[in-house]
Amino acid sequence: MPPYSAQLYYKYVLAVLLILCASAGCGDAQLTPTFYDESCPNATTIVRGVIEEALQTDPRITASLTRLHFHDCFVNGCDGSILLDNSTNPNSTIDSEKTAVPNNNSARGFDVVDNIKTALENACIGTCPAVVSCADILAIAAEESVALSGGPSWTVLLGRRDSLTANRTAANEALPAPTFTLDELEANFLAVGLNTTDLVALSGAHTFGRARCLTFTDRLYNFSGTGSPDPTLNSTYLETLSEICPLNGNGSVLTNLDPVTPDTFDAKYFSNLQVEEGLLQSDQELFSTSGADTIDIVNNFSANQSAFFENFGESMIKMGNISPLTGTEGEIRLSCRRVNGESYGLTATLVAERDSRGSSGGGSSIAGSYGGTDLEIELVGGVVDTDPIVAHMHKVQ
Numbered sequence: 001m002p003p004y005s006a007q008l009y010y011k012y013v014l015a016v017l018l019i020l021c022a023s024a025g026c027g028d029a030q031l032t033p034t035f036y037d038e039s040c041p042n043a044t045t046i047v048r049g050v051i052e053e054a055l056q057t058d059p060r061i062t063a064s065l066t067r068l069h070f071h072d073c074f075v076n077g078c079d080g081s082i083l084l085d086n087s088t089n090p091n092s093t094i095d096s097e098k099t100a101v102p103n104n105n106s107a108r109g110f111d112v113v114d115n116i117k118t119a120l121e122n123a124c125i126g127t128c129p130a131v132v133s134c135a136d137i138l139a140i141a142a143e144e145s146v147a148l149s150g151g152p153s154w155t156v157l158l159g160r161r162d163s164l165t166a167n168r169t170a171a172n173e174a175l176p177a178p179t180f181t182l183d184e185l186e187a188n189f190l191a192v193g194l195n196t197t198d199l200v201a202l203s204g205a206h207t208f209g210r211a212r213c214l215t216f217t218d219r220l221y222n223f224s225g226t227g228s229p230d231p232t233l234n235s236t237y238l239e240t241l242s243e244i245c246p247l248n249g250n251g252s253v254l255t256n257l258d259p260v261t262p263d264t265f266d267a268k269y270f271s272n273l274q275v276e277e278g279l280l281q282s283d284q285e286l287f288s289t290s291g292a293d294t295i296d297i298v299n300n301f302s303a304n305q306s307a308f309f310e311n312f313g314e315s316m317i318k319m320g321n322i323s324p325l326t327g328t329e330g331e332i333r334l335s336c337r338r339v340n341g342e343s344y345g346l347t348a349t350l351v352a353e354r355d356s357r358g359s360s361g362g363g364s365s366i367a368g369s370y371g372g373t374d375l376e377i378e379l380v381g382g383v384v385d386t387d388p389i390v391a392h393m394h395k396v397q
């Protein structure tokens with residue numbers, strides 16, 4: 001083998017991925033349920049398996065994963081931007097959304113997303129690295145999470161690609177606050193093409209998961225600066241919540257968003273609203289705003305769980321269609337936490353030190369860690385830019 005430079009290998013790997021991407025059919029401009037049918041037919045099963053495993057020790061994980069898809073989609077579209085960590089490269093424009101106010105000490109499940117990514121990469125080894133995007137992982141994980149918690153299944157549209165950047169300011173501006181009024185909620189959803197039915201249906205995701213005291217304590221002690229509790233908060237529920245969240249207590253203490261069936265995806269969220277047991281102001285607004293067009297929808301979903309499930313699936317598909325990157329936009333990340341330029345930066349460094357590893361199969365190999373898994377990329381081919389290049393990824397045993 002000629003002594004390739006690190007820089008040359010960097011280009012080499014990019015070329016390889018482009019070739020593989022083209023043959024795997026990354027070029028569609030529209031989302032489709034069959035996107036991975038050839039390139040990764042078991043993607044959904046693999047995602048479900050990792051979530052089931054996580055559920056053994058974390059009953060909250062399905063809620064947390066569902067929320068990640070929402071917090072991804074509302075901020076510059078469903079592009080996996082919420083998964084990016086800050087870069088170690090000082091020139092990077094990545095400003096991690098993980099510390100935006102709605103996410104900081106709140107968004108969770110990132111380790112499980114990493115495990116899903118690793119499982120998918122392992123399943124594709126020998127055929128195709130970096131096939132399933134991180135944005136699509138969130139879309140599949142949301143659907144599987146809801147289904148595993150007793151809720152509906154729906155047909156997940158796929159083919160999103162991953163962003164090259166993240167924007168904390170945009171996350172602070174785009175995500176709704178729990179103190180929003182109904183008008184503010186409707187405007188916030190309308191800004192991403194979601195209407196009032198979508199708002200009510202998707203708010204039904206608060207049928208599982210937890211919230212911190214600090215997201216609703218104003219309702220218990222000093223609602224909108226009145227010095228009194230929120231009048232639309234059931235007084236029995238107020239007593240319960242005041243014990244969990246005392247005045248000037250620890251705002252990070254958690255409580256269930258749905259006090260009746262905390263980990264089950266059902267229509268109880270809506271019957272709670274009817275007895276003034278919505279936890280967040282933004283929840284109770286849907287039922288207690290006088291004359292609102294949302295009241296009938298709450299009543300409908302409360303009485304008819306199938307109507308809720310059907311609408312929830314439709315609205316999740318609509319949410320999942322918010323400004324996806326497709327075709328040649330963005331990239332398919334190898335690690336959901338960083339853009340490939342950085343993964344390859346790491347690879348290029350390792351190439352310079354690769355001599356001790358030797359080469360195999362007449363090619364050359366690069367070792368690196370992607371998505372928490374130690375991998376070895378074997379490059380088989382001739383001269384860069386002329387001969388075809390073939391790459392194989394091996395998990396290092």
Ligand code: HEM
Pocket residue numbers: 060062063064065066067070105106107108176177178179180185202203205206208209210211212213215257280282
């Ligand atoms: C309508 C506007 C919404 C507001 C204002 C809102 C606000 C919140 C807040 C404040 C929390 C608690 C976070 C914490 O204390 O750490 C929360 C949790 C949650 N939200 Fe929303 N949310 C909204 C819509 C949605 C939507 C559309 C979904 C999904 C489709 C969703 C899914 C969830 C889930 C599952 C949790 C629990 C997460 C966990 O336990 O880790 N929310 N939301």
Ligand SMILES: *[C@@H]1O[C@H](CO)[C@@H](O)[C@H](O)[C@H]1NC(C)=O
Pocket residue numbers: 042045123
């Ligand atoms: C893919 O899933 C099918 C069942 O859906 C299973 O029989 C098969 O072993 C799986 N293949 C891989 C590579 O996981």
Ligand SMILES: *[C@@H]1O[C@H](CO)[C@@H](O)[C@H](O)[C@H]1NC(C)=O
Pocket residue numbers: 089090091
């Ligand atoms: C950052 O950008 C400067 C100017 O373009 C360049 O000299 C430097 O090498 C870059 N640093 C890294 C870590 O890429």
Ligand SMILES: *[C@@H]1O[C@H](CO)[C@@H](O)[C@H](O)[C@H]1NC(C)=O
Pocket residue numbers: 086094095096099
């Ligand atoms: C990420 O980097 C930005 C600057 O680019 C900085 O303002 C922010 O505090 C960093 N966030 C974390 C979590 O380090």
Ligand SMILES: *[C@@H]1O[C@H](CO)[C@@H](O)[C@H](O)[C@H]1NC(C)=O
Pocket residue numbers: 099100101104105
């Ligand atoms: C995020 O939370 C940490 C506490 O865990 C805090 O130190 C930090 O200032 C917060 N970041 C932002 C951007 O609010």
Ligand SMILES: *[C@@H]1O[C@H](CO)[C@@H](O)[C@H](O)[C@H]1NC(C)=O
Pocket residue numbers: 093167168169170173
């Ligand atoms: C980040 O989002 C803010 C708010 O939408 C916008 O003003 C800013 O230009 C964005 N930054 C980048 C680098 O795109």
Ligand SMILES: *[C@@H]1O[C@H](CO)[C@@H](O)[C@H](O)[C@H]1NC(C)=O
Pocket residue numbers: 195196197198318
């Ligand atoms: C919201 O949009 C859906 C189609 O996506 C439509 O069926 C529904 O009637 C709309 N709801 C309202 C209140 O406009």
Ligand SMILES: *[C@@H]1O[C@H](CO)[C@@H](O)[C@H](O)[C@H]1NC(C)=O
Pocket residue numbers: 222224225226227
């Ligand atoms: C309630 O909040 C308002 C405005 O933030 C403040 O002026 C008032 O002192 C608070 N009242 C109590 C009893 O804390």
Ligand SMILES: *[C@@H]1O[C@H](CO)[C@@H](O)[C@H](O)[C@H]1NC(C)=O
Pocket residue numbers: 250251252253254
């Ligand atoms: C506040 O509550 C959180 C969640 O239960 C806990 O992790 C934290 O240690 C508590 N902080 C204090 C100061 O007690």
Ligand SMILES: *[C@@H]1O[C@H](CO)[C@@H](O)[C@H](O)[C@H]1NC(C)=O
Pocket residue numbers: 234235236237274275276
């Ligand atoms: C408050 O909740 C109780 C059940 O806990 C219910 O019987 C009562 O009707 C509720 N009050 C209101 C105003 O909805």
Ligand SMILES: *[C@@H]1O[C@H](CO)[C@@H](O)[C@H](O)[C@H]1NC(C)=O
Pocket residue numbers: 304306307308310
């Ligand atoms: C419940 O909603 C479904 C739509 O999902 C509808 O077909 C059915 O007629 C509704 N049932 C009642 C009793 O209204």
Ligand SMILES: *[C@@H]1O[C@H](CO)[C@@H](O)[C@H](O)[C@H]1NC(C)=O
Pocket residue numbers: 300301304307310311
């Ligand atoms: C409830 O919603 C379902 C499905 O969207 C619809 O078929 C049904 O007519 C609605 N019922 C009422 C009473 O609004």
